[in-house]
Amino acid sequence: MSDTHAESVAFVRDTMIPEQAPPASEAGAVKWVRSNLFPDWLNAILTIVALYLIARLVIGAFPWFANGIWNASSLSECREILDGATGGCFAVLAERWNQLLFGFQYPSTEYWRPALAFVLLAVAAAPLLFWMYLPSRLLVLTALYPFVAYWLLWGGTILTPAVAALGFVVAYLVFARIERRSFALALGAAVVAAVATWFLGGLLVDALPRVLALPEVASRNMGGFMLNFILGVVCVSLSLPIGILLALGRQSKMPIIKWICVVFIEFIRGVPLITLLFVANVVLAYFFPPETNIDLILRVIIMITAFASAYIAEVIRGGLAALPKGQYEAADSLGLDYPQAMRLIIMPQALKISIPGIVNVAVGLFKDTTLVSIISMFDLVGMIRGPILASTEWNGVYWELWGFAILMFFPVCYAISKYSQWLERQLATDHR
Amino acid sequence: MATLSDPPSESFQLSKLIRDTRYRSYTFQLIALIALILVFAYLGSNLASNLAEAGLNISFSFLGNSAGYDINQSLIEYNNQMTHLRATLVGALNTLLVAFLGCILATIIGVIVGVLRLSKNWLIGRIMSIYVEIFRNVPVLIWILIIYFVMTAAMPSARDYLGEEPERDLLLGLIAFTNRGVYVPAAVFQPMGWVVLGVFVASIFGAIAYRRYATKLLYDTGRLLPMGWPMLAIVILPALVAFFVLGQPIALDRPDPLANRFNLQGGIPISGAFIALWFALSIYTAAFIAENVRAGILAVSRGQTEAAASLGLRPNRIMNLVVLPQALRVIIPPVISQYLNLTKNSSLAIAVGYMDLTATLGGITLNQTGRAIECILLLMLFYLAISLAISAVMNAYNSAIRLKER
Numbered sequence: 001m002s003d004t005h006a007e008s009v010a011f012v013r014d015t016m017i018p019e020q021a022p023p024a025s026e027a028g029a030v031k032w033v034r035s036n037l038f039p040d041w042l043n044a045i046l047t048i049v050a051l052y053l054i055a056r057l058v059i060g061a062f063p064w065f066a067n068g069i070w071n072a073s074s075l076s077e078c079r080e081i082l083d084g085a086t087g088g089c090f091a092v093l094a095e096r097w098n099q100l101l102f103g104f105q106y107p108s109t110e111y112w113r114p115a116l117a118f119v120l121l122a123v124a125a126a127p128l129l130f131w132m133y134l135p136s137r138l139l140v141l142t143a144l145y146p147f148v149a150y151w152l153l154w155g156g157t158i159l160t161p162a163v164a165a166l167g168f169v170v171a172y173l174v175f176a177r178i179e180r181r182s183f184a185l186a187l188g189a190a191v192v193a194a195v196a197t198w199f200l201g202g203l204l205v206d207a208l209p210r211v212l213a214l215p216e217v218a219s220r221n222m223g224g225f226m227l228n229f230i231l232g233v234v235c236v237s238l239s240l241p242i243g244i245l246l247a248l249g250r251q252s253k254m255p256i257i258k259w260i261c262v263v264f265i266e267f268i269r270g271v272p273l274i275t276l277l278f279v280a281n282v283v284l285a286y287f288f289p290p291e292t293n294i295d296l297i298l299r300v301i302i303m304i305t306a307f308a309s310a311y312i313a314e315v316i317r318g319g320l321a322a323l324p325k326g327q328y329e330a331a332d333s334l335g336l337d338y339p340q341a342m343r344l345i346i347m348p349q350a351l352k353i354s355i356p357g358i359v360n361v362a363v364g365l366f367k368d369t370t371l372v373s374i375i376s377m378f379d380l381v382g383m384i385r386g387p388i389l390a391s392t393e394w395n396g397v398y399w400e401l402w403g404f405a406i407l408m409f410f411p412v413c414y415a416i417s418k419y420s421q422w423l424e425r426q427l428a429t430d431h432r
Numbered sequence: 433m434a435t436l437s438d439p440p441s442e443s444f445q446l447s448k449l450i451r452d453t454r455y456r457s458y459t460f461q462l463i464a465l466i467a468l469i470l471v472f473a474y475l476g477s478n479l480a481s482n483l484a485e486a487g488l489n490i491s492f493s494f495l496g497n498s499a500g501y502d503i504n505q506s507l508i509e510y511n512n513q514m515t516h517l518r519a520t521l522v523g524a525l526n527t528l529l530v531a532f533l534g535c536i537l538a539t540i541i542g543v544i545v546g547v548l549r550l551s552k553n554w555l556i557g558r559i560m561s562i563y564v565e566i567f568r569n570v571p572v573l574i575w576i577l578i579i580y581f582v583m584t585a586a587m588p589s590a591r592d593y594l595g596e597e598p599e600r601d602l603l604l605g606l607i608a609f610t611n612r613g614v615y616v617p618a619a620v621f622q623p624m625g626w627v628v629l630g631v632f633v634a635s636i637f638g639a640i641a642y643r644r645y646a647t648k649l650l651y652d653t654g655r656l657l658p659m660g661w662p663m664l665a666i667v668i669l670p671a672l673v674a675f676f677v678l679g680q681p682i683a684l685d686r687p688d689p690l691a692n693r694f695n696l697q698g699g700i701p702i703s704g705a706f707i708a709l710w711f712a713l714s715i716y717t718a719a720f721i722a723e724n725v726r727a728g729i730l731a732v733s734r735g736q737t738e739a740a741a742s743l744g745l746r747p748n749r750i751m752n753l754v755v756l757p758q759a760l761r762v763i764i765p766p767v768i769s770q771y772l773n774l775t776k777n778s779s780l781a782i783a784v785g786y787m788d789l790t791a792t793l794g795g796i797t798l799n800q801t802g803r804a805i806e807c808i809l810l811l812m813l814f815y816l817a818i819s820l821a822i823s824a825v826m827n828a829y830n831s832a833i834r835l836k837e838r
Contacts, residue, residue: 036554043553256461270819272776282804287475367571413569
């Protein structure tokens with residue numbers, strides 16, 4: 001080809017021109033700033049306004065942090081030290097951090113127990129959260145955690161949680177044994193076995209109350225951020241199985257069971273959590289036999305669990321509805337009965353779809369645990385509003401305390417929601 | 433001759449109730465029903481015996497008694513001699529007021545933030561994501577309490593505004609921010625003022641009529657009349673003309689620093705509790721709405737924008753005619769459920785002392801009368817009714833916009 005035109009063309013370049021650097025306005029920081037901060041007039045104005053506001057915020061807030069007082073015994077002492085200058089009085093955090101974290105009645109010699117329980121929570125949650133990377137045998141740790149955490153937080157002999165755990169193990173063994181014959185029969189036998197174990201174990205606990213005993217801490221002495229954490233973790237874990245049952249009930253073809261579930265779910269979702277907490281506070285006691293005395297934290301856990309399970313049921317119902325009908329029909333045509341089809345075919349897929357939704361419910365619920373401060377429980381918000389802001393020393397310290405509250409909640413909720421987004425990407429196995 | 437053996441007789445045996453799938457569901461339902469009845473009977477009998485022991489009964493007659501407490505903000509006439517029922521009504525209206533205003537403000541902020549989050553401007557996009565993440569991940573109760581503190585403890589006292597040479601001036605000469613609330617000017621209508629208002633309302637209808645006419649003209653003849661400026665003129669000019677022709681019959685009653693030595697007088701005081709609740713609910717919910725808006729816009733596939741552009745539509749027409757109608761289908765259902773959440777969260781008013789339904793019926797009335805069960809039942813029914821109404825609206829909307837396929 002090139003030969004034919006060799007004579008007619010005066011000049012043919014036969015070497016590559018060396019690459020030139022792009023023009024200064026089209027490369028590097030200049031290009032980035034121009035296209036991302038000043039692409040047109042409107043954006044330029046917005047950028048300048050935003051930069052101005054950020055600068056003012058930083059300049060205004062800097063002395064407040066820089067001059068912050070960490071060592072004082074009251075707000076007036078803070079003001080004396082500051083002597084008119086702007087500055088935060090972080091001494092309130094230095095002095096009251098234990099109350100903010102553990103409440104004002106948890107014995108201070110036992111702080112290591114909730115702290116250890118918190119660390120163990122991370123260990124126990126890891127196999128559940130990152131199950132795709134960790135061996136499934138580690139889930140044993142997750143299963144053991146509730147019993148260990150109960151022992152650490154509430155104290156008492158280790159036999160109580162041990163017997164409770166033993167009951168579940170016995171129930172599982174019995175269930176696995178009989179399951180082949182009939183699901184319902186196995187379930188019944190498992191319940192009987194568990195109750196029998198707990199009864200016998202109860203006798204044992206009564207006989208040996210001091211085996212490996214930690215000093216007991218009553219529920220009403222729990223407070224601070226620890227209480228938010230306990231309520232959040234306990235209620236979410238309890239509401240998952242109940243939510244699954246409610247979702248299945250709502251999908252059921254049996255009208256009575258279906259309507260029980262529909263009414264429960266819609267009622268709970270229709271009322272604010274605060275009214276349910278009022279129920280826990282003032283009404284629920286009327287529905288128990290007169291001699292029982294169930295403490296407030298347990299009543300609150302019952303109501304928050306009911307609340308969360310209705311929301312989780314709706315999320316799981318979405319997951320069930322998203323499954324193609326063919327999955328149900330395939331399970332039927334294999335001759336699986338209902339429990340088998342649900343456990344082996346439907347639920348694993350439906351739960352996988354619903355995990356991001358469930359995580360969102362969990363974050364929302366964790367935030368909503370602050371509502372217990374309204375029925376005068378001393379969680380983190382309750383501690384700030386009650387004992388700390390009402391005390392003569394620290395009356396008037398607002399920004400520091402609320403900033404601390406934000407600092408407690410934000411990382412946890414942000415991490416969980418980031419985890420949910422990450423998981424969503426991990427689970428998106430289609431359309432790629 | 434072939435003989436057919438009889439099919440086995442379909443006699444009913446008790447074991448079929450468990451073994452036969454045709455009958456088994458009846459067994460289960462019966463068991464469930466019995467269990468339900470037993471649970472209710474158990475709870476009911478406990479309730480009855482507990483009430484009998486405490487010497488109480490279930491009765492709603494307390495609603496007719498005099499309430500005896502004051503409510504600082506009321507949309508209808510109320511004083512402490514009126515009944516608990518009236519106080520409940522005042523509370524319910526206050527709940528609806530803060531929920532309604534909250535939904536409007538949350539929508540405005542949410543849409544702006546959601547759109548700006550997609551902006552090409554890196555800085556603005558970053559700021560908006562920080563806003564969304566910070567507000568979504570901290571409990572709304574904390575935001576309500578923080579803003580309440582800003583509205584009360586951090587505001588100057590009303591005294592600072594008083595006197596001939598006050599320490600602070602009214603904002604624009606109209607608005608005073610004090611620790612007792614925000615004083616805004618009130619519009620005072622003389623009889624002719626209502627005429628001006630009437631003219632204004634009529635010209636809004638006029639603007640709508642003009643728009644219809646312009647659209648019809650466009651479809652019939654292809655002639656495009658200018659839309660924006662004429663509509664604005666139709667809305668504003670007649671009212672302005674009427675206002676001045678009739679001799680300025682609408683006056684502003686602004687807060688007056690000189691009338692009284694102890695407090696500002698005139699204008700409408702808006703309590704700090706109301707503003708804290710309204711603003712906190714709005715910015716908290718707006719963070720969620722922003723995410724819905726962003727997701728909705730992103731859900732419209734790029735091909736749609738490109739196809740519209742290749743048809744020769746201008747960018748704002750692409751937005752109005754192609755992207756938004758499709759995005760709204762995705763945006764509106766979750767936004768409505770955010771409205772529902774906002775309405776339910778407005779019950780947190782009790783934390784700052786705004787007298788909504790939870791604070792009147794579930795708070796003071798409950799504590800005064802001791803009728804816990806009745807009060808909380810009414811409270812729940814009220815919120816249930818609102819949320820069922822909102823879900824009904826949402827279902828109607830969903831079925832109206834459902835894609836009609838084939």
